[in-house]
Structures are given as C-alpha cells and as structure tokens.
Amino acid sequence: MSTAREAAPLVEASGIVKRYGPTVALQDGRLTVRPGESHALVGRNGAGKSTLVSVLTGLQAPDAGTVAFDGRPAPPLSDRDGWRAKVACVYQKPTVVPGLTVAENLFLNRQPAGRGGFVSWRRLHSEAARLLETWDVRVAPDAVTAELKVEDRQMVEIARALSFGSRFIVLDEPTAQLDNREIERLFDRMRALQESGVTFLFISHHLQEVYEVCQTVTVLRDARWITTAPVAELPRAALVEAMAGEAVAAHGGAAHRRVDQDAPVRLDVRGLTSEAYEDVDFRIRRGEVVGLGGSSASGKIELAETLAGLHTPRTGRAELDGVPLPFGDVPKALKAGVGCVPRDRHDQGLVPGMSIGDNATMTVLDRLGRFGLVATTAKRGRAEQLITRLDIHTEGPDQPVSDLSGGNAQKVVMAKALASDPRLLVLINPTAGVDVKSKESLLSRVDTAREDGTAVLVVSDELDDLRRCDRVLVLFHGRVVATHPAGWHDHELIASIEGVQDAEGEDRG
Structure with a gap:
C-alpha cells in the first residue's frame, strides 16, 4: 500500500495530552493515518490506546495537542453530526440495540418520515437494503439484530457508520469474540472495504493479526508514542521490543x-x-x-x-x-x-457507605460471635489487626472506607480477602x-x-x-x-501474550 503512505493524511493527531486529576493517561499521543490503509494501534494495557481513541472520536477533548481530518481541524465536541461524518468506532461490545431490526438500527433517530410525520417503514427498509447492498453486508434489513452472529453485528455497525459519510472506522478488538473462520471473513471484508476507499484503525492485542491485515503500525508505551512504521519493515521481535521497552525487556x-x-x-x-x-x-x-x-x-x-x-x-x-x-x-x-481480590474494587470489592472495619471483616462475621450475633469488640479487634497487618493508613476502623486513597482502599479489599485465612x-x-x-x-x-x-x-x-x-x-x-x-524476560512473556514467536523463535501461540 505504498500509494496510501504517500498520500496526504486522512487523520492526524499530534502532541495529545490527557490528564485525569493527577493521573496522566496520555503524555504524547501521535497518530498519522493515510487514506485507504489499515493502520494498527498497539500497546500493552495502560499504554494510552483507549484515551487516544476517545480523543480521535470526539468523546473528550485533549488537554493539549491537535486532531485534524483531511488537513482541517476536528469539529468542536458539541458538533456530533460533524464527528459522525469524520470517524466512527466499532467497539468490542456492540452498540446496536439488540431488540430492534437491522434497518431500525441503521437509521436509529433518523428514520425517514412519511405522510403526517410518521415513520415511513417502506422507505426505511428500502434505504436499509440499499445501504447493505452498497457495502456488501449480507444480512436482511428485517432481521432482529440480537439474532445475528457477532461478525454480522459488527458489519451492521460499520455500515451504519459509513451511512453518515465517514470513511474512517476504528475497530476496537474486533476479533475478541470471533473464531478463526469468522476472523478470516472479517479480514476479507476489511480488504474489500479498503478497495472501496474505507480506512481502518485496527486495535488488537494479537500481533499476528496486525501482520495479516494491516499495512502500518503505531506503538504506544507508558502513555507515549514510541514508533510508527510499515508493518512489512518491522520484524515481530522489534515490535514486541517497542511495546515492552528496551530497558524493561532486559529485566x-x-x-x-x-x-x-x-x-x-x-x-x-x-x-x-x-x-x-x-x-x-x-x-x-x-x-x-x-x-x-x-x-x-x-x-x-x-x-x-x-x-x-x-x-x-x-x-x-x-x-x-x-x-x-x-x-x-x-x-x-x-x-x-477461597479468598479473592476482585477485578474492580469499586464495583465488587468495597461497600462505600460502610466503615473500614465493616468492609474488612464482612467475610468473617460468622467467626466473630455466636448464634448469629456479631460481638462488637471482637469485630473491632479483628479489624485493627487487619489494619496493622496491611499497613492501612487510617484514623481507625470506624472511618468510612470512601475517605481512603486508592492505595489504602485496595489494601482494605486485600484485608477482606485475607481475613478468612484462605x-x-x-x-x-x-x-x-x-x-x-x-x-x-x-x-x-x-x-x-x-x-x-x-x-x-x-x-x-x-x-x-x-x-x-x-x-x-x-x-x-x-x-x-x-x-x-x-x-x-518481558519480551518473552509479551510475545506469548500477543501470540507471536518469542526471541528464540519458539511459537508459543
């Protein structure tokens, strides 16, 4: 795709900075995507990919930096129609309404009107059929979206995005729920859409897919841009090294x-x-x-x-x-x-309206009293032991857990898991x-x-x-x-995680 690399950028982001309070989610985000290519965006979790995508799709404004489409500044965040005409994102989790038909999803909130201002169902289905045929999406307009295969739901979302005029589609982990045959069909459709002038930003943790379907790759690491290179000129070992970092890879x-x-x-x-x-x-x-x-x-x-x-x-x-x-x-x-520290302390680990002591001991209440009654002194004593054991910085067991910093709150979750001596x-x-x-x-x-x-x-x-x-x-x-x-070594583990050959050449995927 050398012609694509020689063309003026379709999308260009430079110097993107995004902070959430003291947390720097993106320090130096850069991306240049040429028309008609499939451009991979890769990086380990926390590298800044999601933040960059949210800026590229107009979901939030950067604290610094610029985004341009076809050489012109991106629309203001309030101009949603302007953003839809520039870019769309097909997420890992579908955004279609499952109970509606394909046609209804394609023209949601913009259904063609007939006499008296009512929805013209005939026009809705004919326009949906025309749109699906244009982009070779082989599903029936009257099919219920919930009954479609994952790959067909994705294509419906792509067709909906294209109907707004956008020719730049972000695919966020599109293969996560697909089997090998479905992945190959998706890639065939991507190649066909590229031939029709559609450009993709492809986000995946599976690097072998990058080599199969993309022409260019951009690597983010530690919230910064690391490199952008043609896929054909970047060996897999070099790509893994860019994601891991040279100093880290040797550790x-x-x-x-x-x-x-x-x-x-x-x-x-x-x-x-x-x-x-x-x-x-x-x-x-x-x-x-x-x-x-x-x-x-x-x-x-x-x-x-x-x-x-x-x-x-x-x-x-x-x-x-x-x-x-x-x-x-x-x-x-x-x-x-079994003791467990769950994946999300806010939703699964803590009860924010309760005290530190109540949270830390909720897994062992049956051990702190008899006949279904909890002895207050026993509970407080156990809570104080856990606070000391985990070095939780607090005024005492009665302090609301919602007052704690993130680190100390996580220690309370750990204390709860350890309280039962699992x-x-x-x-x-x-x-x-x-x-x-x-x-x-x-x-x-x-x-x-x-x-x-x-x-x-x-x-x-x-x-x-x-x-x-x-x-x-x-x-x-x-x-x-x-x-x-x-x-x-980091590069060995990351190679296995990404499903590519490690430095020794052993295929672990």
Whole structure:
C-alpha cells in the first residue's frame, strides 16, 4: 500500500495530552493515518490506546495537542453530526440495540418520515437494503439484530457508520469474540472495504493479526508514542521490543526460592471449559504463587472468577486440598477456603457507605460471635489487626472506607480477602490504580501468603505483579499456550501474550 503512505493524511493527531486529576493517561499521543490503509494501534494495557481513541472520536477533548481530518481541524465536541461524518468506532461490545431490526438500527433517530410525520417503514427498509447492498453486508434489513452472529453485528455497525459519510472506522478488538473462520471473513471484508476507499484503525492485542491485515503500525508505551512504521519493515521481535521497552525487556523476573516439588498440591484444576476458556489444566502447590497472563479477551479473568465462585464452567473440575470447589456460589467458595481480590474494587470489592472495619471483616462475621450475633469488640479487634497487618493508613476502623486513597482502599479489599485465612488466594489485578508505595505493600502480601503455605493465583495485566510468581501461565484465546518459570524476560512473556514467536523463535501461540 505504498500509494496510501504517500498520500496526504486522512487523520492526524499530534502532541495529545490527557490528564485525569493527577493521573496522566496520555503524555504524547501521535497518530498519522493515510487514506485507504489499515493502520494498527498497539500497546500493552495502560499504554494510552483507549484515551487516544476517545480523543480521535470526539468523546473528550485533549488537554493539549491537535486532531485534524483531511488537513482541517476536528469539529468542536458539541458538533456530533460533524464527528459522525469524520470517524466512527466499532467497539468490542456492540452498540446496536439488540431488540430492534437491522434497518431500525441503521437509521436509529433518523428514520425517514412519511405522510403526517410518521415513520415511513417502506422507505426505511428500502434505504436499509440499499445501504447493505452498497457495502456488501449480507444480512436482511428485517432481521432482529440480537439474532445475528457477532461478525454480522459488527458489519451492521460499520455500515451504519459509513451511512453518515465517514470513511474512517476504528475497530476496537474486533476479533475478541470471533473464531478463526469468522476472523478470516472479517479480514476479507476489511480488504474489500479498503478497495472501496474505507480506512481502518485496527486495535488488537494479537500481533499476528496486525501482520495479516494491516499495512502500518503505531506503538504506544507508558502513555507515549514510541514508533510508527510499515508493518512489512518491522520484524515481530522489534515490535514486541517497542511495546515492552528496551530497558524493561532486559529485566527478568524477581528471584526467589524454588517451590518444593514434593509440596502437597493445594489447587488441582482439570479440564475447565466455559465460553471464555477451554480445557484448562494446572496445579498450584502449597506455598506456590502462579500467575495468569493474557490479553483482556484471553479468558484469564473469567477463569480466576470461576475459581472464586462467580461463574459455573460447562465442564471440568477444580479441587482445593482434594475437595471439589463449589462453582457459581461465592459464599460457598469462601467457606471452602477461597479468598479473592476482585477485578474492580469499586464495583465488587468495597461497600462505600460502610466503615473500614465493616468492609474488612464482612467475610468473617460468622467467626466473630455466636448464634448469629456479631460481638462488637471482637469485630473491632479483628479489624485493627487487619489494619496493622496491611499497613492501612487510617484514623481507625470506624472511618468510612470512601475517605481512603486508592492505595489504602485496595489494601482494605486485600484485608477482606485475607481475613478468612484462605488456603487459595485469587488476586485479580491486585495493584490496579494504586501508587508505587501501595503497590509494593500489596505485593508483599503475596510473599507473606506464600510463607503461610497458601496457594496464590495472581491474574494481572501488570508485569510487575507477575514477577513474584514461581511461574506464569499464558492464556491465548482461552487456552494455556505457554508456561514461563520465574526469571522470564518481558519480551518473552509479551510475545506469548500477543501470540507471536518469542526471541528464540519458539511459537508459543
């Protein structure tokens, strides 16, 4: 696509800065997309991709920097029609209304009017049929959108975007819910649309897809632009290195003692299968810390949540100290010996209207009294122990948990998980949104749990969270595709996560 690279930019963003309070989400965002190309935007979670897309699609204004389309400044945020005519985003989660027909979704809030100002259903269906035919979207206008396959819903969203006049489409993780044949059909449709003058910004965690369907790639890392290069001129090892960073790539996992291979198995997982993962087998021994790595669509979080009692798999089993774990029942999982730090402390980890003490002890109330009554002194004493153990900076157990900083709030979530003295500790993104000092304090709890003989499962997007693990399992499209013992290098782990060959050439995907 050399002609595309020689053409004037269709979209150009430069010097984009976006802050949320003290957090810098994007420090130096840059992107230049030529007409008629498929341009990949890649980077690890937290690199700034979503923030840049929100600026490119007019959902929020940058604090600094400029966005231009065809050499002209982007419309003001209030001009939604102006933005729709420039750019559209097809997200991983569909934005169509499932209960409406394809035609109704295509012209939602702009249905053609007939006599008396009422909707002209005949015109609606004929215009929808014409639009679908123009862009070779092979679905019926009167089909109910909820009954469509994922790939067809995506094409309906693309057709709707094109109907506003936009020829620049952002595809955000479009293959996350597709199987291999559906992915290939999507790529065929993308190539056909490119021939018709449509330009794509393609966001994916699976780098082999970048090489299959894109001509140019831009890498973000640590909220900054790193490089933009033709895909054909950028070896996979160089792309992984750009995402990981040279200094980081040379840094191995933290060294610690080896787990005794004769130690008893605490968690034994066999053949677990659900819609998010397939035929997963692994074991965690007493005092062993195992990590789960993978992209957001790998199935790693769903797998961890299954072990914590949030979901029920279709098939397979998991035993804790030889006793089957109860699936789909969080209270039973807690009684079985599972403690969990959930993925989102705001929605799943804390009750904001309650005190620190109430939050920290809610998993052990049955141990703090008799006959269904909770002894106030026992609860307060237990809460104070946990506050000291986790080094929670607070005025005391009665302080509202909503008063705490992010790091201290996360410590309360960890305290709640540890309060029951679990034999299996499941940690899902345990250091998300906390400062460096709090992160180190939280991760030191992993070492303490190891010393206590707890089996620990750490699921995280952060490489630093995984360095304390004795080994890291990598999930790709729901399957365990690689195991990295302690001492791994960043580029090796990232290569497995992205499903590409690592530096040694071993295909782990």
